[in-house]
Amino acid sequence: MNEYYARDISKKRRIVNKMKGNSGVPLSPPPYGYIKNQEDPRFWVIDPEAATVVRRIYQMALDGYGLAETAAALERDGVFNPTYYWRSKGTSRGGSKSTVEPTKWGHTTIKKILTLQEYCGDVINFKSYSKSYKMKKRIENPEENRAIFLNVHEAIIDRATWEKVQSMKKGTRRRRPTVTQEPSAFSGVLKCPECGGNLNFHFNQGNHDIKFFSCQNHNSGLRKCSKTHYIRLEFLERVVLYEVNRLACFANEYEDDFIKAMMGRSAKVTEDERARKQRELDGLLARDKELDGLFERLYEDNVSQKISDARFAKMSQRYEQEQGENAKRIKALRLDLKKSEGQRMDIDTFLETVRRYTNATEITQRMVAELIDHIDVYHAEKQDGVTTQHITIYYNCIGTFSVPDRRKIPAEEITMGTRKGVAVSYSTERIAV
Template sequence: MSKIALYLRLSVDEANTDESNSIINQRLLLSRYLDQSPEFQTFQREEFVDDGFSGTSTNRPAFQRLMADVKAGIICHILVKDLSRFMRDYLELGNYLENIFPFLGVRFIALNDQYDSKTSEKNGLEIDVPFRNLLNDFYAKDVSEKVKSAMNTMKRSGKNMSWLPPFGYLKDPEDRFKIVIDEEVAPIVRRIFRLSIEGMGDQKIAQLLNREQTITPAERKMQVSQAKYQKTMILTDEQTRNVWTKGSVRQILKNEAYKGTYLFNTRTYIRGRLIRRPESKWERIENNHEAIVSAEVFEKAQQARLFRRGIQSSSLSQKTEKSIVTGLVFCEHCGHRLSLRQNKGQIGYFYCGYCKGQDHSVSSCRLDKIEASILEALSGYLESPAQSKANTEISRDIERLKTRKLELFQEYKDCYISSDVYLDKKVAIDEQVTNLEKSFLVDQKPQSSTKGLTKEIVEAHVEKIVVDCLGFFEVIYKS
């Protein structure tokens, strides 16, 4: 049965302001349209919801899943409330309407904009569609700048804008822009600083807190809010609970909020991705709220950690570069992804930080052994040097043709060529690209090779890698 996708999106800025764009109202509108359309009665419906994501970026979880299903041929129709729900970048949206969806055979419908790619004569090139997209793009950028400016003004006046304060603090019931000490868990924070100053490492502190079953930051957040943290749960002593880790202890010891400092604008969005800003650009307001530890205690803890790191750097393992299997290796016991480290001999290995924090006896698993096993299993799918060179040339030809198509589109927009001329040339280029892509796929048929693995090949064939407590591993391949 063919599937039709209902794509619903609501940005953070609209969450409390635009009732007409709420997820519920979008769902009702799209469902009513499908119920009243006889041609869609036999279609299976599937929802893709991005609640709290900007339309200016494609880095949205549900959007990425939707496009993956589209490319896999699972979705053949997409229905949205209007074009801005799908995307606010008018150039990128034009590319989807004009190139991507027609190439993949996907029918795209935007109800309020009365756009249906099946009945559109020019594949979305009518003057009103690009103009409307352009207005949506300008609107999104204008709103974003105004919201950002207003929030920065409030932050610089000392108003705490975080939705939930750090472990050890609560929102002031009298003023939602202030935080007060959470007396129930603040002693835990003070104890962590004291243990660190006394010489105990972050991992040892985590193990001690876990043995005593001390409440964790995530568990406290679940008590005071509706937040859920299922991914950080672990089975301990026949019950499922959150655990302390080396990382959670380190986050507390490094957080300047505990000495009364309000630290903000430490991160920023660049092209839809949240990026850490340089520390020199962080903004601070000293003595903005009541401190849990004094500034002297905070500085002593930092010096103690630096001292221990100086001793450990010559003997303990260090983080290494990501490998081609990073993100695919999981612990059999707790189900968490394993961390990749490197020992003094420069040998990479995976180990479970969660189980180690629980004092479980676990062995690490060497990276080279995992890679060797996968290399042997997938050797028939690796490119030979000749193939690699041929595919590179084909890729260059495809990119050249796509660039030429964009140039033609710009010439059409600038009225240098007519729509008929543009569409004829576009069809010819699309045919060339299709033929090149077919030859590219033929060239990548399985052949024997000794060339190393790539991240793309591993992700295409490996589901996950499971490591047990003895360090033995099993590679689970995709069917």
């Protein structure tokens, strides 16, 4: 009877949680930065004191600080970690009781804060589950099985900033050089248009002042890329700074034209990306249906003894493996398409961000994170005795953007001498495709 009672209570509790979760009511307690709404405890409101710390953590991430550096800065300033902060406010939270110092921040805490989508104002239910009421262990639920409700409560971090931090985490970052100890703001941002790989950051062994990027797949042993796509860091910084200044000048002097161009470009980028994913999804669905037919005919051939059992087992295993991989990709594409339906670009926010870098004099980690999605670097080509390096800058939300030639917008040719005595120049002809 005790066993039956526990099982019955568990079943009823799961039904109630499922109904609440599918209606948009948060099933978990508010994360650090939020507290329960006194008027309606089911939902959350911003905790101003903790929200200030959350915004600082995200800002430091945009500025290029790592987890250890962020944790050290918070500890140095005497900021309470979430466990002791809740304890000081008299809030009871489950889990193990921490015995570390109140101002000691762990890497995992910083990392978790930087990944919580709830800071955008969203509610995400069914992030984990248990197989049975007899098991205490929680199992992570696949993203496609979660219930996501957008803009339920007030956001601490705007969506553009959150998404940029997530993309920075995904980018490949090379370990800091042991000699120069200086990271590059462009690490994980530069792409090879030939093979699609990242460009890795290096420095010259004979002269550490010469820093450059080259394609990771050229010297990998597999030779996936036929050229190095070499570009000097100094040259790249001058080019990007020049283009950012032109973009900011255009936004300030011709605001109406800039907004009109941004709206059209943003819509085009979003639609192109959505169309590409839809084409890929349609192709995978067609292939999945084709595999079902192949498997059915294969089974019939095996029954009629046209193929042996060993051959049938080998081929069916290959088809099942392909179907399994396709199924994962289909779920991911459907989730991406569903998310893209609610995504809209904030024109005012991007315009304000561009204006912030008017007359910028140097490249910073924050500038690259806020303005640039990625940069395609083409291999240098020699024409009429001059080596020309083409790059394509993809800005956040609007993709490639060619600044029109206007009277008030500065224009100049960037040329730099190399250690081999070759003059390398930059051309704006292929900034926008």
